[in-house]
Amino acid sequence: MNEQEKPLVHLVDDDEAIRHSASFMLRLAGYRVQTHKDGVSFLDELDTLESGCILLDVQMPRMNGLAVQKELNARGCEMPVVVLTGHGDVSVAVQAMKAGAINFVEKPYEKQVLLDALGEAFAQLNSRNRSVLQKAEAEKRLAHLSPREMDVLNGLVDGLTNKAIANTLDISPRTVEIHRANLMEKLGVSSLSASLRIAFAAGVTGWSKGQA
Known part of the structure; x- marks a missing residue:
């Protein structure tokens, strides 16, 4: 080259x-x-x-x-x-x-x-399709998450730390870490950025203001 x-x-x-x-x-x-x-x-x-x-x-x-x-x-x-x-x-x-x-x-x-x-x-x-994942594929992956794992993912989409998510959901930071690890495993990713790309592709916008 x-x-x-x-x-x-x-x-x-x-x-x-x-x-x-x-x-x-x-x-x-x-x-x-x-x-x-x-x-x-x-x-x-x-x-x-x-x-x-x-x-x-x-x-x-x-x-x-x-x-x-x-x-x-x-x-x-x-x-x-x-x-x-x-x-x-x-x-x-x-x-x-x-x-x-x-x-x-x-x-x-x-x-x-x-x-x-x-x-x-x-x-x-180099790809014609700039999306990492099509919306349908992203939604299919998110469907495997539990309600609480979706709560944690919404918190991550809002840019919150594990501690802030724990305070919002009234659970321990350690529990948030466990849910975060589980949701990443279910999504088949190994990084926060990859999790966020799937969430954005599926149209996840985070928690509405003032509520979890």
């Missing part, structure tokens, strides 16, 4: 050290990388950029990653987005996926986790 045939990653991160280290790692893994120092400069150049996958940091000055993603949607950008979030920042990750991000990766990220997320994003880019 010559250089131009390699898949292109647009890395948008204000941290110069991360841009340097991540670019080096991704190039070794067979990607081309174009770096952008912040979201504003990336959007300024968007119309002239070659199509690829966007690796987008959330915490940036001038314009954060969620705002950048909102603007990408407004412009009809078709490039898939993988978001880099802070460790344990579930609510931000959920917001990003609701806005259309393919996946999220927590910092500090493991190399293989990041490569897997990018691989999935490029599979989406």
Whole structure:
């Protein structure tokens, strides 16, 4: 494969050290990388950029990653987005996926986790069907969940932590962990992001305001 045939990653991160280290790692893994120092400069150049996958940091000055993603949607950008979030920042990750991000990766990220997320994003880019799962297939999987497992999934869709879900449902955090593990097993997934994609594909919107 010559250089131009390699898949292109647009890395948008204000941290110069991360841009340097991540670019080096991704190039070794067979990607081309174009770096952008912040979201504003990336959007300024968007119309002239070659199509690829966007690796987008959330915490940036001038314009954060969620705002950048909102603007990408407004412009009809078709490039898939993988978001880099802070460790344990579930609510931000959920917001990003609701806005259309393919996946999220927590910092500090493991190399293989990041490569897997990018691989999935490029599979989406190359697919005519941008949905990970058709609505009917997603609904079929959710039908296997118990009512309480659906309660927990709704809480996750709302971006709540295990503790917050436990408080809302008046159960222990440990019980939430068990339900969460069970629902992921029934859905056949191994990550929160994969669970959320199924929920979104089926039209799950979380709890209505003020009630579980």
